[in-house]
Amino acid sequence: MTLHPLSKTLEVFPFKDPELSSHMLSQLNSLRNDGILTDVLLCADNTEIPCHRNVLVSSSPYFRAMFCSNFVESTQGRVNLKGVSANVLRGIVDYVYTGAITINMDMVLPLMQAASMLHYGRLFQACSTFLQAQLSPDNCLSMIRLSEILHCDSLKEKAKEMAVRSFSDVAASEEFCELSLPELMCYLEDDRLCAEEEQVFETLLAWIHHDPFSRRGAIHDLFKKVRLRYIHPTYIFQFIANDPLVQSSSLCSEIIDSVRRLMLSVSAKCGSELKPLWTTPRRYTCRESLVVVGGRKNNEQTSREALLYDERTQRWQWLAKLPLRLYKAAYVCIHSILYVVGGLSLNVASGEGAVSATVYTLSLKTNQWRTAKPMLEPRYAHQSVSYLHFIFVLGGIGVDKQISTSVERYNSMFNRWEAMSPLPTAVLHPAVAANDQRVYVFGGEDSMQNPVREIQVYHISRNLWSRLETRTVKNVCAPAAVIDDKIYIIGGYTRRMIAYDTKANRFVKCENLRERRMHHSATVINNKLYVTGGRFLNGHDIIEDSDCFECYDPKSDAWSSRGSLPYKLFDHGSLPLICLSNRPNTP
Structure with missing residues (x-):
């Protein structure tokens, strides 16, 4: 078998x-x-x-x-x-x-x-x-020295990372004052350094004053590591320029003079001697974060809320509330400070409002609201835009309840408001943006609520306006934002988004919005356009409030959702503010 x-x-x-x-x-x-x-x-x-x-x-x-x-x-x-x-x-x-x-x-x-x-x-x-x-801020400098003795690169890198991440604590230690000049230079030029540039300057001063006899000669080399472009002009010209150590160095004084000339020339371009210092980018730890402020909340009342969006957690954080409710204020940021300009302060008891010239400011460093120098004229429903060290305020409605053509400018270098040439055409709710020494005012509506089909262009250095009539412009209650010499006009009782190429002087069609949108806000963070809230016309032509939060990428010409706001909101401000983080970005 x-x-x-x-x-x-x-x-x-x-x-x-x-x-x-x-x-x-x-x-x-x-x-x-x-x-x-x-x-x-x-x-x-x-x-x-x-x-x-x-x-x-x-x-x-x-x-x-x-x-x-x-x-x-x-x-x-x-x-x-x-x-x-x-x-x-x-x-x-x-x-x-x-x-x-x-x-x-x-x-x-x-x-x-x-x-x-x-x-x-x-x-x-x-x-x-x-x-x-x-590792801790108290011992990281000792650990760096130890790692050098032991030839341990992994320990040295982690200790150095701790030192730059906790720079405020480390810089206050006695051990920090004993660093050699090359060691200190290495810290000050590190892009990962978690410090504002004012603190960088104050740290190098403290290091020199620890041993002034042998160290005062290093002031120029150290001073060049301070990224002056990201310091408020008031601090530069009142504190840095008047510091005895800075004044004792002719080379430091020359740098200060070059910065002063650059600001007075109202130019974004600097000379060859200042360019290597002025064009240095922000440190990785300085992040642009989206802040949403004010506006009309849930169609009930004017909001005092200010929110910051955390990109990492994709959650909203509540900041300090505005001191009072302001209807149709203007919102702008400059030198990492948020400005809420003018508006109509409503009296709940009488139902009447007072037109305001007050300016409120918020810094993320303190998370406290303060009052700044008031405008020359009270106004609301106006537009505001920043350029270099200036804030421009345009038009709006004054105490006489008429549409205004007046323009005023805040000069942060001298802390003063000054009247500028008025708008050629009085308009409400235009799209406004600044680029290449010009302020552009697109469309809007006149006193009879008719759309104004023209571009008004203000030449900053010449204090002159020019006008360009165009059938392409027909926007009302639409924001504008700048990316790479293109001014994007987003919606305005329409789904359409167009980009005005300031160099080629022509309009470019972009991907449409999902709904016909108005009274929304937009800003640019990391070369992407973020649009928040507003009002929209639904399929039955009924106006609804929106809590949408969307992002537009100009490289792919595509929109994507970023979730939603904590509540429905319109007529608000949406701004990029610099937020210091001890978790550095990658270069």
Whole structure:
């Protein structure tokens, strides 16, 4: 009878025992503990530890060279390891035979030195990992010095990261004042440094004053590391320019004078001597964050809320509330400060409103509202835009309840408002943007609520207006925003979005909005356009309030949703504010 196998005969069976290596190591450790087949004694501090040469040779290039070459130790039964304590040697031998060791603060440094000497690389890195877990602003500078002695790059990088991330705490320490000039320069030029530029300047001053006799000559080299472009002009010209150390350096004074000339020239372009300093980008820790402020909330009442959007968590955070409710104020930011300009302050009891010239400011650093220098004229339903160190306020409705043509400018360099040439055509709710020494006013509506089909262009340096009639413009209650010399006009009782190319003097059609939108707000963060809230016409031509939060990418000409606002909102401000974060961006 012939037997037919149910399955094919297994010709090859590759087998690997996953427990063999650990079992063998355990057996070798048992042999060592019982003194069986050990053939060498490792000695330290009059302590002898029996070991197997072959185990030591297999574990370390150091012992391989010692026992497999013509060194005298290759034939000796006792090997004295100088510079290694008995306690550390026991720990290393246990690690060799078991792969395990307990690291603590008392033994980590001698263990790390011994691991380096004996070429136990993974043990060395384990010690580095342990020390990295102990890092704090109080000890990170000491850890950097230690890492240099031990030649431990991983510890040095983590300690340096801690120092730049917690710069405020570290800079206040006595140890920081003992840094060498090259070390301090390295910190001040680090893009990851978590500090505002005012603090960078104050830190270098403190370092010099710690030893003024030998350090005052370094003021110019250090001063060049301060990114003056991102400092408020008041601070530059009232504090930095008047500092005795800065004044004592002709080179520092020349830099201050160049900045002053640049600002007075109303030009975004600087000379060759200032360009390397002025064009340095912001540090990675300075992030543009979206802030939404004011407006009409849930179609009920004017809102005092101010919200900040956290891109990482994709959540909204509540900031300090506006001091009072303002109807149709203007919103603008300059020098990382949010300005709420004018508006109509409503008296709930009487139902009447007072037209305001008041200016409120908010800094994320303090999260407190303050009053700033008021405008020359009270107004509401006006437009506001920033350019360089200026804020421009245009039109609106004054105390006489008439549409105004007046224009005024806030000069942050001198902290004053000044009247400028008036608008050629009085308009309400135009789209306004500033680019390349010009302010552009697109469309809007006249006193009879008819659309105005023209572009009004203000030449900042000449204080002159020009007009351009065009059938392309027909926007009311639409915001405008600038990306790469293109001014985007977003909606305005329409789904249409167009971009005006200021260099080519022509309009470009963009991807439409999803609904016919008006009374919304828009701003640019990281070269993307963010649109918040507003009102829209639904499919039945009924106006509804919106809580939508959308993003437009000009590279792909596509819209995407970013979720929603915490409530429905229109006639609000949407602005990019610089937020200092101790979690640096990647370059």
